[in-house]
Amino acid sequence: MIKKIILPLCLALSYVSGADDSLRQEIEALKAQMAELKNAQSKINIDALKAQISEVKAHDANDNIKWSVDLRTSYDAIDYKIKGLSDQDNGVWTNKLILGMAAQPSDNLVFKGSLGVYSMFGNNSSTGMNPYSNMNWYSSESPDDNTIRLREAYFLYFGNMGDIPYTASFGRRPSVDGFLTNLRADNENPASPIGHNINMEFDGASFKFDLDKLTGVSGMYVKLCLGRGNSNADAKYPTFTGYPIMGGVMPSATQTPYAKTDSDSANMDLAGLIFQIYDNGQYKVMANAFKGWNMMGADFSYYNGTNGSAGYNVSMTDVGDLTGGALSLQVNGIGDGISDFLDDSIFFASYAFSRTDPKGKHSVFVDNMGTLGTTEEMLGSADSETGFSIYTGIQIPSFFEGHRLGLEYNHGSKYWRSFTYGEDTLVGSKLAARGDAYEIYYTLPLVGKNLTAQLSYLYIDYDYTGSDMFFGSTGTPQDVDKTAGAVKSAQNVRASLRYRY
Numbered sequence: 001m002i003k004k005i006i007l008p009l010c011l012a013l014s015y016v017s018g019a020d021d022s023l024r025q026e027i028e029a030l031k032a033q034m035a036e037l038k039n040a041q042s043k044i045n046i047d048a049l050k051a052q053i054s055e056v057k058a059h060d061a062n063d064n065i066k067w068s069v070d071l072r073t074s075y076d077a078i079d080y081k082i083k084g085l086s087d088q089d090n091g092v093w094t095n096k097l098i099l100g101m102a103a104q105p106s107d108n109l110v111f112k113g114s115l116g117v118y119s120m121f122g123n124n125s126s127t128g129m130n131p132y133s134n135m136n137w138y139s140s141e142s143p144d145d146n147t148i149r150l151r152e153a154y155f156l157y158f159g160n161m162g163d164i165p166y167t168a169s170f171g172r173r174p175s176v177d178g179f180l181t182n183l184r185a186d187n188e189n190p191a192s193p194i195g196h197n198i199n200m201e202f203d204g205a206s207f208k209f210d211l212d213k214l215t216g217v218s219g220m221y222v223k224l225c226l227g228r229g230n231s232n233a234d235a236k237y238p239t240f241t242g243y244p245i246m247g248g249v250m251p252s253a254t255q256t257p258y259a260k261t262d263s264d265s266a267n268m269d270l271a272g273l274i275f276q277i278y279d280n281g282q283y284k285v286m287a288n289a290f291k292g293w294n295m296m297g298a299d300f301s302y303y304n305g306t307n308g309s310a311g312y313n314v315s316m317t318d319v320g321d322l323t324g325g326a327l328s329l330q331v332n333g334i335g336d337g338i339s340d341f342l343d344d345s346i347f348f349a350s351y352a353f354s355r356t357d358p359k360g361k362h363s364v365f366v367d368n369m370g371t372l373g374t375t376e377e378m379l380g381s382a383d384s385e386t387g388f389s390i391y392t393g394i395q396i397p398s399f400f401e402g403h404r405l406g407l408e409y410n411h412g413s414k415y416w417r418s419f420t421y422g423e424d425t426l427v428g429s430k431l432a433a434r435g436d437a438y439e440i441y442y443t444l445p446l447v448g449k450n451l452t453a454q455l456s457y458l459y460i461d462y463d464y465t466g467s468d469m470f471f472g473s474t475g476t477p478q479d480v481d482k483t484a485g486a487v488k489s490a491q492n493v494r495a496s497l498r499y500r501y
Contacts, residue, residue, distance in 0.1 A: 068100035074496035084484040093121035113153040116140035141422040167208040197352040200422035202227040219279025230268035266294040266318040289325040294318040297472015319472040320359035320378040326352035346395040354417040380476025387416030402445040427490040432468040458492040
């Protein structure tokens with residue numbers, strides 16, 4: 001009996017002993033492998049690997065162009081009251097698309113740009129009738145054809161002059177929907193200029209110097225802006241003068257591509273200084289001063305020199321210089337903790353002026369009977385004339401979260417003259433009005449900030465003609481109540497949907 005018990009027990013102990021030996025061998029092998037891996041890991045340069053990963057991430061973040069999309073579909077109902085004539089009105093559907101671009105290859109260099117398409121549904125037939133419809137001042141800010149146009153393209157270079165940080169920039173400027181006017185446009189960040197007296201596209205350069213650290217005044221900076229509004233240059237292929245004669249002989253023409261033309265046109269240049277006096281996040285005070293040289297006016301001349309029955313040519317001519325300036329205040333949050341409503345309200349007020357400096361005599365079209373005269377004028381006056389404008393408004397929260405209600409008013413005097421050709425209003429720039437303009441708008445989010453809707457109403461009551469025209473005889477202020485064919489008032493109702501990403 002004992003033998004029967006001892007024999008199986010010995011066999012079992014022998015099996016366990018053999019299993020232990022096998023398990024021990026496997027553990028020793030695993031230890032050897034772990035030691036080998038540890039030895040290999042110790043040879044890896046972790047810091048170098050981290051640096052390579054950071055470099056790859058930086059490359060992915062900076063070495064490309066980031067795109068943004070801004071698409072607005074609108075319906076505008078417009079109406080004009082005209083002295084002595086029947087009223088005119090229309091309903092216009094439009095699409096406005098802006099493709100934004102941005103890139104930053106290094107910490108001190110940034111590129112920004114945007115392409116724009118602003119078209120009426122079904123295109124339109126007005127381009128061939130209006131030689132100024134594609135003018136560079138507002139070509140992508142006024143609905144026309146479906147051509148993709150350049151809105152902005154510029155670089156920013158950042159540097160330091162001792163304790164003064166500076167920024168230098170060249171290219172097509174971010175000069176539409178600037179300070180104050182960005183509110184009605186529902187753009188959180190304003191463009192460069194004060195929108196009260198400058199709101200148009202142009203090319204040039206800017207040099208900004210931050211003075212807040214040097215002076216201790218919050219947000220203070222100065223910016224010098226230089227631009228060209230019109231270049232006097234002939235086309236690459238010249239137009240022929242005169243008409244073909246019998247026998248098929250064509251008139252001669254001299255080919256001088258991009259040389260100055262023989263007309264009285266000139267290079268139109270502008271220099272301005274933007275001065276941000278103070279900005280602490282709640283109170284922001286800005287001023288600007290500018291001078292424009294060689295302002296353009298329409299010059300009329302007859303085909304045959306004397307008789308208007310044969311028709312007449314219209315060309316742009318230099319009529320003089322213009323100076324101007326503005327002082328503007330914006331308050332983000334009225335008072336200090338009085339109520340949530342006032343904390344979330346925005347108020348602004350601005351004053352601007354303009355002054356003409358007429359250049360000399362120019363021919364003008366007097367009537368339809370073939371009369372041609374000359375006058376020494378700018379905005380219809382041979383004297384230097386001063387105009388002014390006031391602009392104020394408030395934007396408040398509405399009954400629902402994220403909804404905003406805005407109210408704006410502006411008034412312009414008889415000789416008020418602005419550079420606001422790029423203002424996005426179908427009835428013409430309200431801020432150029434010689435008279436009174438009233439606007440109310442309501443903006444609401446549909447899908448956060450990505451999809452919004454806006455309903456606006458604008459009414460302009462004109463005192464004088466010539467608002468938003470050129471700087472010669474077409475800008476002559478005439479009493480609208482005494483001038484047949486003058487637009488006495490204009491209305492613009494707009495409903496829009498806007499997608500941004």
